[in-house]
Amino acid sequence: MRKYSIRKRVLVTGGAGFIGSHLCERLIANGNDVLCVDNFFTGTKDNIAHLVGSPHFELMRHDVTFPLFVEVDEIYNLACPAAPIHYQHDPVQTTKTSVHGAINMLGLAKRLKAKILQASTSEVYGDPKVHPQREDYWGHVNPIGLRACYDEGKRCAETLFFDYRRQHKLRIKVARIFNTYGPRMHPNDGRVVSNFVVQALQEKPITVYGDGKQTRSFCYVRDMVDALVRLMGTPDSFAGPVNLGNPKEFTILELAEKVLSLTQSNSKLVRCPRPSDDPMQRKPDIALATRKLLWRPRTALAAGLSKTIAYFRGGKVRLA
Numbered sequence: 562m563r564k565y566s567i568r569k570r571v572l573v574t575g576g577a578g579f580i581g582s583h584l585c586e587r588l589i590a591n592g593n594d595v596l597c598v599d600n601f602f603t604g605t606k607d608n609i610a611h612l613v614g615s616p617h618f619e620l621m622r623h624d625v626t627f628p629l630f631v632e633v634d635e636i637y638n639l640a641c642p643a644a645p646i647h648y649q650h651d652p653v654q655t656t657k658t659s660v661h662g663a664i665n666m667l668g669l670a671k672r673l674k675a676k677i678l679q680a681s682t683s684e685v686y687g688d689p690k691v692h693p694q695r696e697d698y699w700g701h702v703n704p705i706g707l708r709a710c711y712d713e714g715k716r717c718a719e720t721l722f723f724d725y726r727r728q729h730k731l732r733i734k735v736a737r738i739f740n741t742y743g744p745r746m747h748p749n750d751g752r753v754v755s756n757f758v759v760q761a762l763q764e765k766p767i768t769v770y771g772d773g774k775q776t777r778s779f780c781y782v783r784d785m786v787d788a789l790v791r792l793m794g795t796p797d798s799f800a801g802p803v804n805l806g807n808p809k810e811f812t813i814l815e816l817a818e819k820v821l822s823l824t825q826s827n828s829k830l831v832r833c834p835r836p837s838d839d840p841m842q843r844k845p846d847i848a849l850a851t852r853k854l855l856w857r858p859r860t861a862l863a864a865g866l867s868k869t870i871a872y873f874r875g876g877k878v879r880l881a
């Protein structure tokens with residue numbers, strides 16, 4: 562199809578979600594026209610309300626498990642609930658979103674000869690036996706556990722992306738996203754950062770699973786959006802998969818203490834049983850991202866947490 566505008570037309574599926582809304586903001590700020598597609602399962606109109614009305618932003622309610630016919634130059638495929646309580650709510654739909662969603666978006670990219678980026682996840686490594694995780698580690702995933710609808714759905718999506726590349730010469734990018742946090746996280750998504758911040762602000766007990774010695778790495782959303790945009794801009798010869806996240810590791814207890822001190826909360830820590838398949842360690846090896854994207858996370862945990870806390874206190878925080 563002939564293109565009359567010099568602005569790039571970029572589709573963001575899951576654009577009304579946490580990471581997607583920041584990505585839409587950034588893409589518009591970078592001079593693109595953005596089409597945000599979302600079924601509002603976990604995303605909200607509030608997340609993108611400030612973009613509605615911009616001549617460079619368009620919002621479409623659509624479920625990616627159904628085919629989509631639009632004209633765009635690039636696709637960021639983020640549509641998928643990311644938090645366990647959300648993706649376990651309707652596990653069959655979660656797998657469908659990953660797999661049918663990938664097929665539909667890859668089909669669209671094929672028809673349009675568009676470049677397409679998949680938001681994959683560190684969960685493809687499962688409960689890893691290798692630490693830190695590098696992209697050439699194949700993972701340790703329970704295919705029939707409660708997390709499988711997400712983990713295996715995302716693994717299958719990666720397979721589809723690479724088969725479309727091999728079979729149809731599609732220009733693909735696969736990002737394996739590690740724990741990301743920041744403003745616009747869902748307050749009740751059960752993820753550790755939002756959990757702790759909301760509990761601390763409400764002076765409720767801080768729920769630590771197990772002994773709290775399991776580690777996580779936390780990447781601030783602005784850094785993640787930087788990486789996704791950089792990845793899309795890499796030469797066609799580079800498809801990934803590439804780990805994106807912050808390699809600095811914190812135990813869950815350390816995170817709890819940081820949140821308590823930044824919120825000046827009097828909440829007490831309480832221990833709860835660890836959920837099944839909860840990984841003990843999670844830390845990305847980002848050597849590939851550093852080399853290929855010339856990127857590394859820049860936001861210190863305390864700085865990112867302060868912005869997140871301000872958001873949950875009711876402040877509007879924009880990052881683009």
Ligand SMILES: NC(=O)c1ccc[n+]([C@@H]2O[C@H](COP(=O)([O-])OP(=O)(O)OC[C@H]3O[C@@H](n4cnc5c(N)ncnc54)[C@H](O)[C@@H]3O)[C@@H](O)[C@H]2O)c1
Nearest residue numbers: 575577578579580600601602603604624625640641738741
């Ligand atoms: N946040 C993280 O730490 C993290 C880590 C790894 C991977 N990811 C991936 O990044 C992407 C964005 O995650 P997030 O944290 O912003 O989650 P999120 O739940 O805030 O965003 C997902 C968005 O997708 C939408 N969506 C869900 N199913 C859909 C469907 N069938 N059709 C259309 N839209 C649909 C939701 O309404 C929501 O707006 C996801 O693909 C997720 O798997 C996120």
